[in-house]
Amino acid sequence: MERFAALLALLVLAFAGPVAAPLSAQGPGSDRMPVELVAEGAPQSGERWMLALHFRPSTPEWHGYWSNPGDAGLGMQLEWDLPAGWSAGEPLYPLPQRLVIGGLMNHVYEGAYAVLVPVSVPAGVDPEDAQRIGVVANYLACTDAICVPQQARLALDPGDAQADPRFEGWRAAVVPPLDSEAQFEFAGDRLRIGIPLPAAVRLGSPHLFLGTAELGGSDKPLYTATQTFRRDGDLLVAEIPLERIALPPGVQSDVPPRPETVEGILDLGEGRGLRFVAQPGDVPLEGAAPLSGGGEPVLWQLLLAALAGGLVLNIMPCVFPILSLKALSLAKAGGDARAARIDALAYTAGVVLACAALGGAILLLRAAGEQVGWAFQLQEPLVVVGLFVLALAITANFLGLFEIPGFAISGGSPSRGGSFGTGLLAAFVATPCTGPFMALALGAALVIEPLHGLLVFVALGVGLALPFLLVGFVPAIRRLLPRPGAWMERFRRWMALPMGLTALALGWLVWRIGGGQFLVLVLALGGLALFGLALLGLFQRRGRGGALVIFGALIAVLGLGMALLPQPQAQAMSGQASLLDPGEYSETALAQARATGRPVFVWFTADWCVTCKVNESVAIEREATRAAFAEAGxxxxxxxxxxxxxxxxxxxxxxxAAGVPLYLWYAPGGEAEQLPQVLTPDLLMRKARASEP
Structure with a gap:
């Protein structure tokens, strides 16, 4: 009702405008939006001659309209008087702007603008002998409160036409055509348009200006509705919501046919655009990554989300095993202020470098066509084996089996190298987790401009290291830390417990990836590592030389052992028992499940994702959830x-999504709804009960 009232008011203003406007024998004037007819130069026989209609509002509050004015307004109409054989083509417009008044979307131009019109000059004629050309332009000039019809009668003598220096600027402002043909299809209550757009083209905040206003099928575009965009390599898919035109009761009307082509302008953001023509055809969505909210988030928003995500990552369960390292580093920073700052900076450098390196690797692999995401390295068996051996080594260090310079608590100044290494390790072990705020940031980082994506990963590292930076540079926080003493040695030994549990979890993951025989080989490698570290510790405690030689030899032997490990055969990963008795995900299985007309819940997990396992124990693998799912089907x-x-x-x-966990809920006949990455115990039960018939 509000949209109808606003449209009616605008139309009343449009027709009331001429009452207040000065009239002449020629009809409405053009005093609100004067226009001039300008040529690019003298016409040439057999060539295209470009003319321009240059509009200049009399005062800044007046605006003109694009060919499709949107929900209200009026597009320009031209009546040409040309010499015999001459013909005028379709007007070429600059990039329009969006203006919403009273809930109505208008496609407008604010300020001066020029519309170019190509004129075909027939071959074999002398343009200097041609008659004067004329055009009657009918258009609308509006402010936010009133619209006034305008009419201008313009003439130009081809023989006197001269080049205008302003023409190059006007030509540059015209939206260029797309050099490839687009496709369109109607999908329910949406118009879907697939536009071939090279992946290298940077997207700001895209918007599609639909030039074809009559869509047939009793549908009309909802210009004020949110457009959605998806991207798959060199294809950009835009979806425009449609509204069915309701007829009054008892009134019947033939359904208008669908258009043969759909035209429009794609606004790429930052003043850039492309003009396209789409033919009917299939527009696939498979593999297309959504751009949230009809465009990419602003870079500073992504950086802020990544910073917050890194900060929250400090307390996520997947990071708890390395909190022991952080606690020891915090204790070391309690003395000398300068040493504390150096320690904080070294740790931050390690964290940021690790996050940037992992992010850069992901972006490079995706640019090469690989489908990888956050924590992808944990899908590689040798990486998991390396982390397992490393967790064993840190556990042995905490138990006092041997010492690592910079990690051991000696009461002296912190080691820069040890703090840097701690930062590297903290970031690397934290990668199995995708916590709050990270989903938006990392998901967008994989589809935006690579340099901006890398900055998002750097911001994630800064967030992860932020507590250490505060401790190192804020004396008031350091004063809250307990003083170094004998308690630190006891604390270090207690911290062997979470690191030992981490090693145990990684051993289980080795078994899940490679099976029993592979686990036996890895355990033998771990035993060899512990034997070598015990020997190293013996030399350290007795003060004998050769500890460095033993350490180097141990690293070489472990590296050789990992290189000789057989490549594990892929294991069937769907055999774990579940109260929900889920099917194995595949695109076909999802399509079949949705075709049943029942609610569908899909969850994506991994054995190395601690957050996934916590969510499963808290919200998924519960008898109450199973009962609610059974009740709702x-x-x-x-x-x-x-x-x-x-x-x-x-x-x-x-x-x-940059990685797991990912939880999707499909209502009957609906599209995917992403659930939070941290599930509450009753969330799934509430979704199921809401879906009951």
Whole structure:
């Protein structure tokens, strides 16, 4: 009702405008938006001659309209008087602007602008002998409160036409055409347009100006509704919501046919645009990654989200095993202020370098066509084996089996190298987790400009290291820390417990990835590492030389042992028992589940994702959840990303997720709804009960 009232008021103003406007024998004047007819130069026989209609508002509050004015307004109409054989083409417009008044979307031009019109000059004629050309331009000039019809009668003598220096600027402002043909299809209540757009083209905040206003099928575009955009390589898919035109009761009308082509302008943001023509055809969504909110988030928003995500990552359960290292480093920073600052900076450098390196590797691999995401390195068996051996080594260090310079608590100044190494390790072990705020930031980082994406990963590292920076540079916080003493040695030994549990979890992951025989070989390698470290510790305690030689030899032997490990065969990862009895995720399985007309819950997990396991124990693997799903007839599917899986990777990319966990809920006949990455105990039960018939 509000939209109808606003439209009616605007139309009344449009027709009331001429009453207040000065009239002449020629009809409405053009005093609100004067226009002049300008040529690019003298016409040439057999060539295209470009003319320009240059509009200049009399005062800044007046604006003109694009060919499709939107919900209200009036597009320009031209009536040409040309010599015989001459013809005028379709007007070429600059990039329009959006103006919403009273809930109505208008496609407008504010300030001076020029519309170019190509005129075809027939071959074999002398343009200097041609008659004067004329054009009657009918258009609308509006402010936010009133609209006034305008009419201008313009003439130009081809023989006297001269080049105008302003023409190059006007030509540059015209939206250039796309050199490839787009496709369109109607999908329910949406118009879907697939536009070939090279992946290298930078997107700001895209918007599609629909030039074809008559869509047939009793549908009309909802110009004020949020447009959605998805991208898959060199294809950009735009979806425009449609509204069915309601007829008064008892009135019947033939359904208008669909258009043969759909035209428009794609606004790429930052003043850039492309003009396209779309033909009917299939516009696939498979593999297309969504751009949230009809455009990419602003860079500073992504950086802030990444910073917050890194900060929250300090307390996420997947990071708890390395909190022991952080606690020891905090204790070391309690004495000398200068040493504390150096320690904080060294630790921060390690964290940021690790996050930037991991982010850069992800971006490079994705640029090469690989479907990888956050924590992808944990899908590699040798990386997991290396982390297992490392966790064993840190556990042995905490128990006093041997000492690592910079990690041991000696009461002296902190080691820069040790703090840097702690930062590297903290960031690397934290990668299995995707906590709050990180989903938006890391998901967008994989689809925005690579340099900006790398900055997002750097911001994540700064957030992860921020508590240490505060401790190092804020004396008031350092004064709250307990003084170094004998308690630190006891604390270090207690911290062997979470690191030992981490090693145990990594050993379980080794078994899940490679099976029993592979686990036996890895355990033998771990035993060899512990034997070598015990020997190293013996030399250290007795003060004998050769400890460095033993350490180097141990590293060489372990490296050789890892290189000789057989490549484990891929294990079936869907065999874990679950109360929900889920099916194995695949694109076909999801399509079949949705076709049943029942609610569908899909969760994507991995054995190395601690957050996933916590969510499963808290919200998924519960008898109450199973009962609620059974009552509502929910179909459950599980996608295990412990090992690489192309179909799961495609779905993660399509949903704008950088990694797992990812939880999707499909209401009957509806599209995917992303659930929070940290599930509450009753969330799934509430979703199921809301879906009950």
């Amino acid at each position: 929910v179909v459950a599917l599980r996608g295990d990303w412990t090992q690489p899986d192309k179909e799961i990777s495609r779905m993660l990319t399509r949903q704008g």
